[in-house]
Amino acid sequence: MIRVAKKNTNKENLLNQGVALLMQQGYHGTGLKEILDAVQIPKGSFYNYFGSKENFAAEVIQHYITPFIDQLNRHLQDPDKDALSALFCYFNELITELEKADYKGGCLLGNLMGEIGDTSELCKASLQTAIHRYRNLLQTGLLKAQQEGTVRTDKSAEEMADLLVDMWQGALLRMKIEQSSKPIKQGCENLLGDLFKPK
Numbered sequence: 001m002i003r004v005a006k007k008n009t010n011k012e013n014l015l016n017q018g019v020a021l022l023m024q025q026g027y028h029g030t031g032l033k034e035i036l037d038a039v040q041i042p043k044g045s046f047y048n049y050f051g052s053k054e055n056f057a058a059e060v061i062q063h064y065i066t067p068f069i070d071q072l073n074r075h076l077q078d079p080d081k082d083a084l085s086a087l088f089c090y091f092n093e094l095i096t097e098l099e100k101a102d103y104k105g106g107c108l109l110g111n112l113m114g115e116i117g118d119t120s121e122l123c124k125a126s127l128q129t130a131i132h133r134y135r136n137l138l139q140t141g142l143l144k145a146q147q148e149g150t151v152r153t154d155k156s157a158e159e160m161a162d163l164l165v166d167m168w169q170g171a172l173l174r175m176k177i178e179q180s181s182k183p184i185k186q187g188c189e190n191l192l193g194d195l196f197k198p199k
Contacts (some may be wrong), residue, residue, distance in 0.1 A: 011049050013039045018060035023105045027057055027116050027123075057112070058126035064108045065130040068094075069137055076141045083144035084151060084192065091168075091188045098172075099181050106172040113169075135161045142196070152198045160196055167191055 017038045021030045032053055036046055050056040071093070075086040098106075105111075109130055116123050139161035145151035151160070167187040174183035 010039065010041055010045060014041070014046065014049065014056070015060055015063040018056060019064050019108060022057065022060055023108050023111065027112060054120055054122050057116070057120070058122050061109065061112065061123065061126040061130050065134055069133060072134075072137055072141070076137070076144070082148050082150060083141045084148070084196075087138070087141050087145070088188070088192055091184075091192070095181050095184055095188075098175065098184070103175050103179050103181070106176050107169060110169045110172055131165060135165050138164055145196075149198065151196050154199075155196075160191075164191055 014035065017035055018030075021035060021038070032043070032046070035056075036043060046056070050059060072090050075081065075090040076083060078086060081089065109127055112123065113127055117127055118124065135158075139157045142151055142160050142164075143157040146153050146157060151157075167190075168184065171183040171187040175181060
């Protein structure tokens, strides 16, 4: 029992360290030794958990997106908020976190899509799964907002969720080069505060 718990802790630590290193240095800029040194486990344990660096990156992607999905879900489940307000609150929280981080990092999914999205089939599939999980929850929120009458119904919730994901990823890239939250604030306001509203 203790051995299983330690194994889970080591794997969790590796995944957490993977998120931090891949965010800072990218996939190709992060060496296996660096990951192992940070968590202080032997190479054999790493291969026992993941099998390869590529498998590791694929699992890091899912590990990374899960807290964002949980955070969004908490907002959407809040009985004191309508769905559109919940979406606004969620994105405003993310914007505040990005401002506190001085606009560094952006989104690991967007970073890896640009770096290895077309060179690693395994990571591409993991990125697709992560984006779809995220998009599907946004779609659920937008569908609820449509039912509440705060979001237009002439466009599908799926189409608007796709647009929201695409805007956010592109605006995050602009945020990094502009060193400003203006692109992400403007994008959210344009979509959630204007284009998604009933006409």
